[in-house]
Amino acid sequence: MEHLKQADAVVHQAVLDEESRQLGQLEMIASENFASPAVREAMGTVFTHKYAEGLPGRRYYGGCEFADRVEDLARSRAVELFGADHANVQPHSGAQANMAAYFAFLQPGDGIVGMNLSHGGHLTHGSPVNFSGRLFRVAAYGVRESDGRIDFDMVRETVRRERPKLIVTGASAYPRALDFRTFGEIAAEVGAVHVVDLAHLAGLVAAGCHPSPVEHADVVTTTTHKTLRGPRGGLVMCREAHARIIDKMVFPFIQGGPLMHVIAAKAVALGEALSPAFREYGGNVVRNARVLARTLVERGVRLVSGGTDTHLMLVDLRDRDLTGKDAERALERGGITVNKNTVPGETRSPFVTSGLRIGTPALTTRGMGPDEMTRIGGWIADILDRPRDDTLITRTRARTTELCAAFPLFR
Ligand code: DSN
Numbered sequence: 269m270e271h272l273k274q275a276d277a278v279v280h281q282a283v284l285d286e287e288s289r290q291l292g293q294l295e296m297i298a299s300e301n302f303a304s305p306a307v308r309e310a311m312g313t314v315f316t317h318k319y320a321e322g323l324p325g326r327r328y329y330g331g332c333e334f335a336d337r338v339e340d341l342a343r344s345r346a347v348e349l350f351g352a353d354h355a356n357v358q359p360h361s362g363a364q365a366n367m368a369a370y371f372a373f374l375q376p377g378d379g380i381v382g383m384n385l386s387h388g389g390h391l392t393h394g395s396p397v398n399f400s401g402r403l404f405r406v407a408a409y410g411v412r413e414s415d416g417r418i419d420f421d422m423v424r425e426t427v428r429r430e431r432p433k434l435i436v437t438g439a440s441a442y443p444r445a446l447d448f449r450t451f452g453e454i455a456a457e458v459g460a461v462h463v464v465d466l467a468h469l470a471g472l473v474a475a476g477c478h479p480s481p482v483e484h485a486d487v488v489t490t491t492t493h494k495t496l497r498g499p500r501g502g503l504v505m506c507r508e509a510h511a512r513i514i515d516k517m518v519f520p521f522i523q524g525g526p527l528m529h530v531i532a533a534k535a536v537a538l539g540e541a542l543s544p545a546f547r548e549y550g551g552n553v554v555r556n557a558r559v560l561a562r563t564l565v566e567r568g569v570r571l572v573s574g575g576t577d578t579h580l581m582l583v584d585l586r587d588r589d590l591t592g593k594d595a596e597r598a599l600e601r602g603g604i605t606v607n608k609n610t611v612p613g614e615t616r617s618p619f620v621t622s623g624l625r626i627g628t629p630a631l632t633t634r635g636m637g638p639d640e641m642t643r644i645g646g647w648i649a650d651i652l653d654r655p656r657d658d659t660l661i662t663r664t665r666a667r668t669t670e671l672c673a674a675f676p677l678f679r
Pocket of ligand 1: 299362390440
């Protein structure tokens with residue numbers, strides 16, 4: 269980063285500080301991961317200079333032959349990885365991928381059904397503070413209070429009553445496997461389009477450790493930077509019949525020029541995800557999450573649904589004198605980065621919350637395994653038991669620092 273250092277010492281220092289933060293703490297935010305050096309190099313290339321509005325072979329600018337090459341590569345790798353008919357790799361984010369999917373089928377005022385945000389859904393699945401809640405008529409389903417699992421009776425009842433035009437399946441804080449087949453059957457019953465937002469699960473599906481939604485959905489959207497371990501961005505896949513409308517919704521309806529440097533990095537990440545090593549990675553993410561969840565439960569920490577099938581778990585703090593906000597802060601002081609999260613039946617504000625979301629994708633990328641998860645689970649449980657014990661937090665900080673040093677990134 270010599271040029272950056274010379275040109276802008278302040279930004280240079282912020283980058284170095286952020287790098288030390290990421291390497292020196294246990295990164296357990298379920299939606300974060302570490303992209304490979306190859307992915308990061310591709311993102312920092314001259315492709316950032318290039319305007320390439322349109323699609324490979326049909327651009328509005330000259331000089332696109334190499335942009336076409338990387339975009340075609342990214343598209344074909346996405347199709348191969350997920351077994352989809354068609355892929356558009358241009359969405360700048362998961363939110364924009366979802367917006368393209370909705371506008372391909374809906375007009376303002378049409379009905380959609382999605383998962384309640386405080387039960388584990390996502391802002392773009394119909395929250396009133398998001399475009400999806402503002403533009404569409406939304407009905408939400410949730411999980412059963414008794415076992416924290418999706419209540420399919422409620423899903424069916426909501427869909428039959430509301431007769432939405434579109435059902436969006438997916439979650440950002442649901443620890444259990446998603447039954448895409450049943451959601452697809454419910455959508456078919458009322459003739460609704462079925463959109464799956466795979467953002468959290470994409471890497472697990474790519475690695476073969478979670479059932480694929482592709483044959484049960486009209487459209488599958490995802491981010492590329494979570495379990496898929498690519499650059500920050502979005503992706504839409506769909507059946508051939510919807511290819512043209514999806515492409516038109518991404519550009520020119522929602523976006524302008526694609527971020528070609530990010531698309532080059534998506535191609536690299538999708539290539540990595542096709543490798544046998546990635547299948548092993550996905551399996552390790554899930555195994556690590558199970559070990560961590562079991563350790564926490566054995567220590568008396570309450571988890572929504574009692575455990576996990578995926579890369580994440582949701583701690584329910586309502587049996588403790590502790591908010592999600594304070595728990596997040598105490599763990600961060602101990603060198604463990606997680607995020608506060610609402611829990612089903614939440615009564616506190618999203619800035620305070622009664623829960624914590626914890627995930628294993630990033631630490632698994634660092635090479636940590638079951639032994640480390642058992643140790644980390646113990647440290648988390650200790651801090652949740654004694655969040656105001658400064659001696660404990662200082663001791664934990666020393667231990668997390670030592671563990672991080674033993675697992676440098678990309679050895
Ligand atoms: N913000 C992401 C997450 O943390 O799950 C979802 O978009």
